[in-house]
Amino acid sequence: MSVDTTPALLQVEGLAVEFATRDGVVPAISHASFTLRPGGCLGLVGESGSGKSVTALAIMGLLAKPAARITAGRILLDGVDLLALPPEEMRALRGGAVAMIFQEPMSSLNPAFTVGDQIAEAVRAHARVGAREARARAIELLRQVRIPGAERRFDEYPHRLSGGMRQRVMIAMALAGNPRLLIADEPTTALDVTVQAQIVELLRAIQAEHGTAILLISHNLGLVASLADEIAVMYAGRLVEQGPAARILGHPEHPYTVGLLGAVPRAAPGDAPLTGIEGMVPDLRSPPPGCVFGPRCPFCVATCRAAEPALRGMGAGHASACLRAPLDALA
Numbered sequence: 552m553s554v555d556t557t558p559a560l561l562q563v564e565g566l567a568v569e570f571a572t573r574d575g576v577v578p579a580i581s582h583a584s585f586t587l588r589p590g591g592c593l594g595l596v597g598e599s600g601s602g603k604s605v606t607a608l609a610i611m612g613l614l615a616k617p618a619a620r621i622t623a624g625r626i627l628l629d630g631v632d633l634l635a636l637p638p639e640e641m642r643a644l645r646g647g648a649v650a651m652i653f654q655e656p657m658s659s660l661n662p663a664f665t666v667g668d669q670i671a672e673a674v675r676a677h678a679r680v681g682a683r684e685a686r687a688r689a690i691e692l693l694r695q696v697r698i699p700g701a702e703r704r705f706d707e708y709p710h711r712l713s714g715g716m717r718q719r720v721m722i723a724m725a726l727a728g729n730p731r732l733l734i735a736d737e738p739t740t741a742l743d744v745t746v747q748a749q750i751v752e753l754l755r756a757i758q759a760e761h762g763t764a765i766l767l768i769s770h771n772l773g774l775v776a777s778l779a780d781e782i783a784v785m786y787a788g789r790l791v792e793q794g795p796a797a798r799i800l801g802h803p804e805h806p807y808t809v810g811l812l813g814a815v816p817r818a819a820p821g822d823a824p825l826t827g828i829e830g831m832v833p834d835l836r837s838p839p840p841g842c843v844f845g846p847r848c849p850f851c852v853a854t855c856r857a858a859e860p861a862l863r864g865m866g867a868g869h870a871s872a873c874l875r876a877p878l879d880a881l882a
Contacts, residue, residue, distance in 0.1 A: 559586040559627075560764050561610070561732055566624035568605055568614065568788075577835050579605045581788045582623065587781070589731070592758060592765040594779030594796065596772055596811065600832050602788040603768045604654075607734045610766075611651050612641045628732065647677045647728035654737040656717035660709040666720045667693070667705030673727035692723040696753060715746035722753065726761075733757070736768045751777050772808075773815040776800055784808050787833055787843040790862065794869030804871035804878055806848045842874070850875050 568580040580602045587593045595603050608614050610626055612633060626633045628649060633641060653659045661669060670689035674680065680688065686705070693701035696719040709717055718738060725733060735754060739747040755778060757763050769775050775782060776796060783793040784807065792805040803809045810828035830847035833839055839846050841856035848855070855874055862870040865877065875881060 557588045558630075560589045560591075560629060561587040561766070562625070562627040563606070563610070564625045564627070566606065566609060566626065567622045568602075568609055569620055569622055571618050571620070575836050579619075579788050579835065580609070583785070583788075583790050584624075585783045585790065585793060587732070587764050587766060589764055590758065590762045591781065592767055592779045594767045594769065594772075594775030594782045595785060596769060596775055596782060597785035598770055598832060601785045603770075603785055604736055605788075606785070607651060607736050607766065607768055610734065611645055611649065612636075613645075613651075646673060646725075646730075648730055649732040649734070650725040650728060650730035651734040652718075652721050652725050652736060652738050654740050656714070656721045657709060659721060660717060662709055665706050665708055666712065666717075667707075670705075670720065670723050670727060673724045677728035688727070689723070692726055693720075695726065696720070696723045697749075698723075713746075714742055715749065718742065718746075718750055719753070722750075722757075726757065729761075730763060732764050732766065734766045734768070737770070738767075739769075739771075739774060747774065754778060771815070772800070772811050784811070787838065788835060789843060789859075789872065791844065791872045792870065793862070794865070795867065798867055798869045802869075802879075804865050804869065804876040805844075805873045806850055806878070807844050809878065810847075842872075850878070850881050 564584050566580055566583045570577045570579055583606060585593065595606065597603050609621060610633065621634060660666065667686065667689050670692055671685040674685045674688045690701045690705055693704055698704050698716060698719050712720065739750050742750065751774065754765060758765055767775060767779055779796045781794070782796045782799045784791050784805065786807050792799060792803065792808045799808060803812060813826035816825065828847055833843055833846065841858055842848065842851065842860055845851040845855050860872045860874045862872045864870050
């Protein structure tokens, strides 16, 4: 098997994030590391509260300070550590080289301004153009995200658009600065399955046409499977499995990943029924000893509770933080 030697666009190395709360310090991310190559798509997967969105906000430099604090690690974009940049340089990168599509377009768009004006403002934030050129570029972006009647839609207010249209507007705003890295945080939340498929197809087209790398954040492995070439699975702030998408989807080597796959709806006759993951995500202020997934894991034994397992190679670029992997031997 050939090894991809393309230099990484994004490298997250040993990232650790904590939040100060009234009830004490919460370690939200525990030494997470992953890479994303130019033009690739990495799916960051996990339940709500697993740390996916916190990871994205850390990359964007949007963590709420002083409550949130990065305590360790580096975030490299083309070899430049974003955590070491002065605020003004980070602001210049944000929305330019790296952009983000947020979960809720209705709360992210300003209801007092037309969608066209908001896209044009994003254009002017990253290019020295006049109002007329910014308008033309905004209309072109509306066409690029496949909104029909782009000239007419330019003057619409957010509440006049459907959820799918608003999400397309958010994607257009993210593309205004010609980003090399696009972070999509649950981009299909609250959309019906038909519109979800359209958004995924749109992201795939953007990736193919512009060579944009995508960090796709989702709790839905089925959605991630349709777009990502690499997958990183996060649980309770820790990366528990990562590797090529085909490998993880076909041969998961962490019980949590197995559980997530069991919760993906299936349509074919004779497919296995849906299964849930018993128990709840632990309180990160006092995580269980050893493997944090241990209390919910059907394969947990005494050694799993002795020490927190590190990611270890399973071959073909695949790594799992499970002491009992390979799981085939336990079936």
